[in-house]
Amino acid sequence: MRGFVRRSRTILAAVLIAAAALPAASGSAEAAPQRVVSMNLCIDQLAMMLAAPGQLVSVSSLAQNRRLSPMAEQAVAHVPNTGRAEEIYLLRPDLVIAGTYTPQATIAMLHRLGLRVEILPPAEDFDAIRAQITRLGALLERQAAARDLLARFDADLAAARAPSGRGRAALYYANGFTSGPGTLAGSILGAAGYDNIAADHGISATTHLPMELLVMARPDRLITGATWPGQSQGEAILDHPALAGIAPTERQVTDRDWVCGTPFVTRAIRSLR
Amino acid sequence: MRKWSVTLSVLVGALFLASLLTGPAGLPAMDSLRALAFGGDGPIPIVMREIRLPRAILGLAIGAGLGLTGAALQGYLRNPLAEPGLIGISGMAALGAVIAIQTGLSLAAMSALPLAAMAGATAGVALLVALAGPRGGSVTLILAGVAISALAGAGTALVLNLSPNPYAANEIVFWLMGSLADKSMLHVWLALPPMALGAGLILSVRRALDALTLGEAAAQTLGISGTGLRWRLIAGTALVVGPATAVAGAIGFVGLVIPHILRPLVGARPSALLPASALGGAALLLAADVAVRLIVPDRDLKLGVLTAIVGAPLFLHLIWKTRSGGRV
Numbered sequence: 241m242r243g244f245v246r247r248s249r250t251i252l253a254a255v256l257i258a259a260a261a262l263p264a265a266s267g268s269a270e271a272a273p274q275r276v277v278s279m280n281l282c283i284d285q286l287a288m289m290l291a292a293p294g295q296l297v298s299v300s301s302l303a304q305n306r307r308l309s310p311m312a313e314q315a316v317a318h319v320p321n322t323g324r325a326e327e328i329y330l331l332r333p334d335l336v337i338a339g340t341y342t343p344q345a346t347i348a349m350l351h352r353l354g355l356r357v358e359i360l361p362p363a364e365d366f367d368a369i370r371a372q373i374t375r376l377g378a379l380l381e382r383q384a385a386a387r388d389l390l391a392r393f394d395a396d397l398a399a400a401r402a403p404s405g406r407g408r409a410a411l412y413y414a415n416g417f418t419s420g421p422g423t424l425a426g427s428i429l430g431a432a433g434y435d436n437i438a439a440d441h442g443i444s445a446t447t448h449l450p451m452e453l454l455v456m457a458r459p460d461r462l463i464t465g466a467t468w469p470g471q472s473q474g475e476a477i478l479d480h481p482a483l484a485g486i487a488p489t490e491r492q493v494t495d496r497d498w499v500c501g502t503p504f505v506t507r508a509i510r511s512l513r
Numbered sequence: 514m515r516k517w518s519v520t521l522s523v524l525v526g527a528l529f530l531a532s533l534l535t536g537p538a539g540l541p542a543m544d545s546l547r548a549l550a551f552g553g554d555g556p557i558p559i560v561m562r563e564i565r566l567p568r569a570i571l572g573l574a575i576g577a578g579l580g581l582t583g584a585a586l587q588g589y590l591r592n593p594l595a596e597p598g599l600i601g602i603s604g605m606a607a608l609g610a611v612i613a614i615q616t617g618l619s620l621a622a623m624s625a626l627p628l629a630a631m632a633g634a635t636a637g638v639a640l641l642v643a644l645a646g647p648r649g650g651s652v653t654l655i656l657a658g659v660a661i662s663a664l665a666g667a668g669t670a671l672v673l674n675l676s677p678n679p680y681a682a683n684e685i686v687f688w689l690m691g692s693l694a695d696k697s698m699l700h701v702w703l704a705l706p707p708m709a710l711g712a713g714l715i716l717s718v719r720r721a722l723d724a725l726t727l728g729e730a731a732a733q734t735l736g737i738s739g740t741g742l743r744w745r746l747i748a749g750t751a752l753v754v755g756p757a758t759a760v761a762g763a764i765g766f767v768g769l770v771i772p773h774i775l776r777p778l779v780g781a782r783p784s785a786l787l788p789a790s791a792l793g794g795a796a797l798l799l800a801a802d803v804a805v806r807l808i809v810p811d812r813d814l815k816l817g818v819l820t821a822i823v824g825a826p827l828f829l830h831l832i833w834k835t836r837s838g839g840r841v
Contacts, residue, residue: 414680415813416695448811451695452538452564455556470678471614473687477695482563486556 272381273335273356278303279323279346280339282500283360285311286373287337288318289389289503290382298331307466310496310504325349335379363501365427366397372501389503396506402433402513408457409434409512411494412483413465414474416451420444424501425463425494432512434461451477455486462487463512465494517779521792525573528799532569533561535803537810567698570705572802573795575693575761578708578753580794581787583768585715586638588722588783589746590645592654593773593831597754598765598817600654601661602637606751606758607688608668609633613759615676627703631755637661638750642743651835690817691762693802704756711752715787718745722783764816766824767794773827797823 276291277298278284284299288311301322302308303315321327325346328336336350336357350357358379363369370390377386409429411419419425421436422444429436437457438449462483467475477483497508533549534542538560547553549561579597586595597603613619613629640661645654669688673681721742724732729739757764771793772786779789798816801823805814 448813450537450811452536452560455560455564456538456540458556468678468680470676470681471617471620472676472678472680473684474680475678480563480695480697481699482559482697485559485563 273333273379275331275333276335276337276380277321277328277331277333278337279321279328279342280337280360281308282362282502283337283339283376284315285309285500285502285504286376287380288314290373290377290380290385292380292382292385295380295382297333298328306496307468308496308499310502310507325353329353329355337376337379362424364422364424365501366431366505369393369501369503369505373503393503393506396503397431397509400506400509401431402509404430404433404435406433407435407460408437409461409463410437410454410457410459411463411465412449412454412478413446413494414467414472414477416448416454416477417446417465418443418449418454419446424505425498428498428505428508429463429512431509434512451480451482455482458486461492461512463492463494517775517789518792521789521796525792525795525799528796528803529569529573531803532572532799533565535806536560536565537806563697564695567696567701568693568802569799570701571693571696571761572799574701574705574708575757575764576767576795576798577791578712578757578794579764579767579798580771580790580792581712581715581768582750582753583794584772584783584787584790585718585722585746586750586768587772588786589725589742590642590654591725592645592651594651594655594769594828594835596766596769597634597638597750598763598767599662599769599828600637600641600658601665602634602641602750602754603758603763603765604662604665604669604689605637606630606634606755607763608665608672609636609755610759611669611672611688615672615681623699623703627707627756627759630759631707631751633665634755634758635747635751637665638747638754642747686815687762689763690815691758691764692805692813692815693761694813696760700760704760707752707756711749712791714745714749714752718742718749719784719787722787726781726783762815762817764798764820766817766820766828767797769831770820770824770827771797773831 274295275297276287276295278287278296279300281300281302284303287296288299296318298319298321299315301320304312304320306312309315319331323342323346328350333355336355338347338357338359340359340361347357347359360372360375363372373386373390377383411425411429418438420438420443421430423446426436437459440457441449441453443449464478467478492512497504534545540557540560545557545561548557549566552558583596586597587593609632610626610630613625618625618629641657644657666689670685673685676682721737724735724737733739772790775786775789775793779785801816801819804819805816808814
C-alpha cells in the first residue's frame with residue numbers, strides 16, 4: 241500500500257512537470273506564431289496557402305477528406321486534428337484558429353489551458369473572403385503572402401465572373417434546403433450570371449424551400465448538393481421524380497469548391513459555364 | 514354499422530381532397546384538380562401528380578393500415594392498449610428499414626426496403642405475442658412493448674450514427690416520429706401491394722376474432738384454430754406495418770386512438786370494428802398530415818408529434834381506468 245502511494249506520487253509529479261513544460265511559447269504574441277493549429281476546414285485551406293513552411297502544425301481532419309477539401313493532398317503533410325481540446329493542447333500550439341461554429345465548450349477549455357485562440361467567422365461572400373485572407377495573413381505574420389494571394393484571387397475572380405441575365409437557377413440540397421443570395425453558394429451563382437429563385441421567396445440565407453415552390457418557380461438550371469456514401473432519407477429528395485420533371489437538362493452538383501470561402505470559389509463559378 | 518361506414522367514408526374522401534389541396538404553393542383548387550385529372554403543360558401537373566398525390570395516397574393507406582392493425586391486435590390480445598407503434602412493432606420495422614438502407618441492400622434491390630422492414634415487424638410482433646399472448650395481461654404487454662421499443666430505437670440510433678452519411682444521424686427523429694413529406698409514387702408502389710395483402714389477411718380473420726371474444730375454449734369449439742389465427746395475424750400485421758414504416762417512419766397512437774373512439778359507435782365486435790378502424794385511421798392520418806402542413810408550412814413537422822399529442826392523453830386515460838379496476 242505504502243509503495244503504491246509513493247509510486248503514484250512519483251507519477252503525479254512526472255505528469256505535473258510534463259504539463260508545466262507543455263505550453264511552448266504562450267504570451268509571445270508579438271513574434272510570428274511558430275506552432276499554429278487550425279480547427280476549421282475553411283481556415284485550414286487559407287492557412288495552408290499562407291503559412292510559412294513548418295509554421296502550420298495541424299489542420300482539421302476534414303481537410304484531408306477529398307469530398308470536402310480541394311487541398312486534401314497538401315493536408316496530408318500536416319497532423320490531422322478532430323477538434324478536441326485534449327489533442328489540440330498536446331500539439332503545444334502558440335496560436336489556435338477556430339471557426340464560429342467550433343463548440344463553445346472546446347474554446348472555453350482551450351482558453352482555460354492558457355492558449356491563444358482566434359475565432360474567425362465563415363466567409364459568405366467575395367469581400368468576406370478578401371477580408372479573411374488579410375486577417376489570416378496578419379495573424380500568421382505573413383502579410384506579403386496574403387497580398388500575393390489576394391492579387392491572384394482578384395484576377396481569377398474578374399476572369400471568372402459572367403455578365404448577369406443568364407437565366408434563373410436554383411440551389412437544392414438534402415432535406416429540401418436552398419441557399420439564398422446572402423450565402424457563399426448564392427454569391428457563386430450570382431457571379432456566374434444567374435438569378436437565384438430563392439430570392440423570389442424572400443430567402444437570403446440557407447433554409448428549407450418546399451419542393452412544390454421549387455417546381456412552381458421553374459428554374460432554368462438546377463444545382464443540387466452532392467450525395468454521400470451510405471444513404472439518407474434527406475438526400476432521397478434529390479432523386480424525386482418531380483425534380484427530374486422540371487430540370488430535364490444536365491444537373492450540376494456542388495462539390496468541394498463550393499464548401500468554403502476560399503479562392504477555390506472561382507473554380508466553382510467557372511464550373512457553371 | 515352501415516351508417517357509420519358511410520359517414521367515415523365521406524370523411525376520408527373529404528380529407529383526401531383536403532390533403533390534395535393543401536400545400537405551400539397555394540394553387541387554385543379548380544386548376545389543381547384539373548391538372549391532376551387531365552395533366553397538361555407547366556409545373557402544376559407535376560406538383561399535383563408527383564408531390565401531392567403520393568402524399569395523399571400514402572396518408573390514406575398508412576392511416577388505414579395502422580387503424581386496422583391496432584384494432585386487430587386489440588381484438589386478438591383482448592387488450593385495449595395494444596397498438597403497433599406503442600408496443601414496438603413499428604420501431605422494429607424502422608430498425609429493419611434502416612439496416613436495409615445503411616447496408617446498401619435497398620440500393621441493390623428496391624424491394625429490400627419493405628422486405629427488411631417486414632422482417633423487423635415480424636420479429637417485433639412475434640416476440641410480443643410470445644411474451645404477452647392472450648393470457649399475458651396489460652402490464653406484461655406494455656412492459657414487453659416498452660422493452661422492444663427501447664431496443665428498436667437504440668438499434669436504429671446506433672445504425673444511423675455509424676453511417677458515413679452526414680445526414681443519417683439527423684434522421685433518427687424521422688424514423689421515430691414519421692413523416693410523409695416529399696414521398697413519391699415510387700414509395701406508393703413499394704408500399705401499397707404488401708399492405709393490401711396484409712390488410713386482406715387481417716380482414717379474413719375478423720370472424721375468428723369475433724369468436725375469440727367468447728373466450729379461447731368457446732372459439733375452439735367453433736372450429737377456430739388458435740395457431741392458424743395467430744400466424745395469419747402476425748403475418749398480416751407485419752405486411753401492413755413493415756412497408757408503412759419503411760416509407761413513412763414509425764407513426765404511433767393511430768391504432769390506439771381510433772378503435773377506442775369507434776368502439777362505442779360501431780360496437781366492440783371485431784368484424785365491425787376492423788373495417789371501421791381502417792377508415793378511421795385513414796381519416797386521422799390524413800387530418801394530421803393536413804395539419805402539419807398548416808401549422809408550420811415551411812418546415813417538416815413530424816406526423817408522430819401530432820398523433821402523440823392526441824394519443825398520449827388518451828393512453829394515460831386508459832391506464833387510469835385500468836388502475837382504478839374498471840373495464841376499459
